[in-house]
Amino acid sequence: MVTFHILSIFPEMFVGVFQESILKRAQEKGLIKINLVNIRNYATDKHRTTDDYPYGGGPGMIMKVEPIFRAFYDITAKAKTKPHRIFMSPQGKTFNQKKAIELAEKKEIIILCGRYEGIDERIREELIDEEISIGDYVLTGGELPAMVVVDAVSRMIPGVLGDESSKEDDSFYCGLLGYPQYTRPREFQGKKVPDVLLTGNHALIERWRRKEALRRTLLRRPDLLVEADLTEEDYKLLEEIYNEEGI
Numbered sequence: 363m364v365t366f367h368i369l370s371i372f373p374e375m376f377v378g379v380f381q382e383s384i385l386k387r388a389q390e391k392g393l394i395k396i397n398l399v400n401i402r403n404y405a406t407d408k409h410r411t412t413d414d415y416p417y418g419g420g421p422g423m424i425m426k427v428e429p430i431f432r433a434f435y436d437i438t439a440k441a442k443t444k445p446h447r448i449f450m451s452p453q454g455k456t457f458n459q460k461k462a463i464e465l466a467e468k469k470e471i472i473i474l475c476g477r478y479e480g481i482d483e484r485i486r487e488e489l490i491d492e493e494i495s496i497g498d499y500v501l502t503g504g505e506l507p508a509m510v511v512v513d514a515v516s517r518m519i520p521g522v523l524g525d526e527s528s529k530e531d532d533s534f535y536c537g538l539l540g541y542p543q544y545t546r547p548r549e550f551q552g553k554k555v556p557d558v559l560l561t562g563n564h565a566l567i568e569r570w571r572r573k574e575a576l577r578r579t580l581l582r583r584p585d586l587l588v589e590a591d592l593t594e595e596d597y598k599l600l601e602e603i604y605n606e607e608g609i
């Protein structure tokens with residue numbers, strides 16, 4: 363069971379996303395709990411201010427310390443165990459499946475979402491255990507990144523994907539890119555489904571799929587290939603692929 367406490371000034375952004383299939387079922391099964399926290403509720407001034415002008419001048423606004431400190435203290439006081447505290451940030455370590463599996467072991471996770479031009483540095487110094495980025499592009503806020511983390515981490519919690527598969531054999535995750543997939547019709551605009559998939563020979567089909575996943579990963583994301591733990595059989599398949607691809 364993982365409890366996610368998501369701190370944002372736009373918590374309503376999350377409602378639709380977490381009311382959809384897999385995350386909704388996971389919450390109903392009591393496998394995850396999602397606590398949406400509106401930072402504005404911890405702003406004590408009349409206008410419930412959560413941002414202010416940057417010292418030193420410059421464009422935009424900065425998220426204020428007080429509301430965020432109050433929110434962190436309140437959540438931490440109510441939490442059963444000391445929450446692991448994440449700030450979604452372009453300055454963070456790039457998120458990946460390994461990190462998702464690691465975070466799925468935590469009991470309580472606080473995820474802070476930035477807005478405006480960012481947060482007051484004292485928040486980063488005092489309250490954050492780790493900063494995570496979902497990639498190198500400019501975004502408007504940390505909310506979409508937070509949804510990505512909740513989705514990927516939740517899938518790694520036993521029982522969320524349904525009883526049959528566990529985190530290792532998540533159907534998509536074996537460290538390689540996916541193999542080509544087909545469904546009916548068998549021929550479309552003259553393009554046929556590969557015959558091997560129609561043989562019913564599961565050993566042959568599995569070999570073909572593994573080889574095509576290796577081929578695709580080698581050609582498109584060789585960096586993932588380096589990370590994947592390959593078997594002797596995989597190396598044999600790679601030999602064939604090198605020859606076929608003329609590499």
Ligand SMILES: CC(C)(C)c1cccc(C(=O)NCC2(NC(=O)c3cccc4nocc34)CCCCC2)c1
Binds near residue numbers: 495496500
């Ligand atoms: C990386 C790059 C292009 C060099 C860069 C450099 C400088 C700023 C940004 C940027 O986007 N600032 C805006 C901001 N982004 C994010 O929160 C964010 C962005 C990307 C991945 C993320 N993962 O989690 C959070 C992420 C949202 C508003 C509050 C300040 C942060 C980008």
